[in-house]
Amino acid sequence: MLDANKREHTSSYYAASQRDKETFPQLEGSVRTQVCIVGGGLTGVSTAVELSERGYDVVLIEANRIGWGASGRNGGQIIGGYGGSLSSNRETTDKQLGEGATDQLIGMGLECVDIIKERIEKYQIECDLKWGFLNVALNKREMKGIEEFADELKEQKYPHKTRMLSASEVKEYLGTDRYVGGMADDGWGHLQVLDLCKGEARAAEKNGAKIFEQTLAVEIEPGETVKVRTDKGEVIADTLVLGGNAYLAQMAPKLAPKLSKYVLPATSYIIATEPLSDELANDVMPQNYAVCDQRTALDYFRLSADNRMLFGGVSNYSATAPISVTKTLRSKMLKVFPQLEEARIDYYWGGRMGIGINRIPQLGQLYPNVFYVQAYGGHGVAPTHMSGRLVAEAISGDMDRFNIMANVSHMPFPGFGFLRQAMFAAGMSFYKLRDMIG
Template sequence: MENVALQAKKPTALLRREQELTQGSYYEASVRRPVPDAPLVGRTTADVCVIGAGLAGLSAALELRARGLSVVVLEAQTVGWGASGRNGGQALVGYASDDAVEQQLPPEQARQAWQVTVDALALLRRRIAAHDIDCDFVDGYLSMAVNARKGEALRAYTEQLERDYGYVMQPIAPDDVGAWIDSERFHSGVYDPQSGHLHPLKYCLGLARAVRAAGARIYEHAPVVQVQRGARPVVRTASGEVACDFVVMAGNVYLNEYGKAVAPDVGARIMPVGTYIIATAQMEAERANALIRQRAAVCDTNFVLDYFRLTADNRLLFGGGVSYTGATPANLRESMRRRMLAVFPQLADLKVPHAWGGFVDITMNRGPDFGRVDGNLYYLQGFSGHGLALTGMAGLLAAEAIAGQAGRFDLLSQLRHRDFPGGPAMRTPALVLGTLYHRLRDLL
């Protein structure tokens, strides 16, 4: 085998922090993983090599197999190890920010781009049903404003969605908030019956099971250290290589963490942002149901936001707080518990046995970053914390494009993205300063 001396880099600071943050995951504690897939050893071939066994990569693999293409999936850790298996579990319509779409695309294409996210939710539901994935899916999502000014902005936004995209959500007036959520924190809100929430790791593992059943090969503990470009790319790990016609790079913030410059031309447009979650001890069902009447997912509208939901076993899962420096907050469990008690002070008696976190990839404009390099290397990144449903659609769009139907992929690949200023050394301080400004605005 050519170039067998290649080795993965030593764990970077990002990867070391990620290893620490996985330890307290409620999701990992509540699943039974199958026997791991073996690493890749030796040379193999495929029509498509997918880098990353998270939701985007697995979705691409499943759709490529449905189109008759042979597929190898290379995963540096284990299936769903990254953001796909550690996120807040909220499957939502729309993008992290609609500005990138609305500022760069004409109105008709902006409507098509919005519809992609609606279709993403429908796709997620179809896959759960088609592959019998037990992932605790619950319909419903509440977007809540913490004061009158933010309530007015939320009202205007929902009116715009109905006017421009035909997407209807139910307004919640200040006097009606108590009928939806037992908290004094919120002024008003809206209810979206189409969005919802689920156990993301259960879903990811179920999707991997479907990918294997479809005939794709998954290799775990197989970090990619080099992609040799050309008419027939070669994707290399430390112990093997895949010769293929197409590559789908779905490694997000980890893509360049294992090998030197696996994808240097796209990595500078995203940066890792830490986000953190806790899960309480179990409650009686009656107490849990009283917190959020419809058991919907909930998120406030602050720039540095809180998000929370009830789990199937009646815990409150509460996420919020971000780290733009990459450093895990001191006393993570207690700091997150204080955020939770600011919303639900009546939970002060509950213990918090689980606290974890991880890194999501964000772009400068918070819009998704999909595209292709050299015609046969596709990349899917920039979900900006809004990817549970959109990752599935991203994989489908990449598969469509590879199979010759690139219309929807090319629609989103029109979105232009800037590199974070200053390179790796300066992009974090610059973003921290910007975030401090928005935090001050959240207090108003």
């Protein structure tokens, strides 16, 4: 169920329930544009919206369907923050990236969520938006991490309501005894992420952007203008944006080989139950918040608009599919909610996310007119929108905020090919073991 049909959406709950099932055309022949965007996930469509709002002529090409990759398969959780750990160490970050960089990054961490909220309102995108998020802890070590994060938010003057929770107070939000505490946050939330992605693509199209699906980019010819060869045509552009993330190397290995050593794919899986009765849904998640625990290979879950439990986890770093995903995820779900024992599993699916060594999004330029964005580390629904804005600002001539991220130093993964992936998996096994020990 990871890539069952490499040109159509995987058989996920999101694909089955998406509101807009109309497709975009395939590119045939040659087209000339100001900006070509490769990748129809949230990075690509968000960049297309930003640029089309600024009056640019934009062509976006997607190898499969809009939202086909992680952008249309993830947990649908809107989690703020941008730049990973950079905003947690003011002295080091400002020294490396310039005075005031930390404050800029803190602001971007709020702005990325605001972009989603404002865009949904502006373009009337129907995507089951619901505010409310819960960080939960399985042990004292994890709870200490949440407390430290809460202190950071307070220091940063976080504008949204938060609430620290004891084990008993967690039960106001979740019908389970599994957690020792947590933090509720009204500034984050959840939605039907494929509807969001498709809705933003329609917004860009409404603004004049041209969008093509089932159009595989296979080669770049850089120069004063950039030529992107596709399987059935070509795009000639003044500027190119690469937004393929974990799928870029897989779909077009010759497209950007310089990027592949800095990002590796990891896979996460989700199951969706049948619709729960209102009584049962209220029993397991009375506040209808999205939830994440604190482990490296974390559990994440929420209710859909039609009361299905969407439960994700089983992160895989070895590039091989685990055996019996549904059985494993169902067992994990029942550890949290044993009252779902009789709930039927209607869907299961997986998707790849791009991971960098430092878990910080990678933004940069391969050439003066070729931009790239990748490596959200499984935390991309909101940050993709910030990246789209930064790239659009840079193309428009304002490089200041883009350069903060472009100047971050990223290390390549050691090794080559399969060995590189194997070393990555071995390293992540240490953190999984630490999570098990507590």
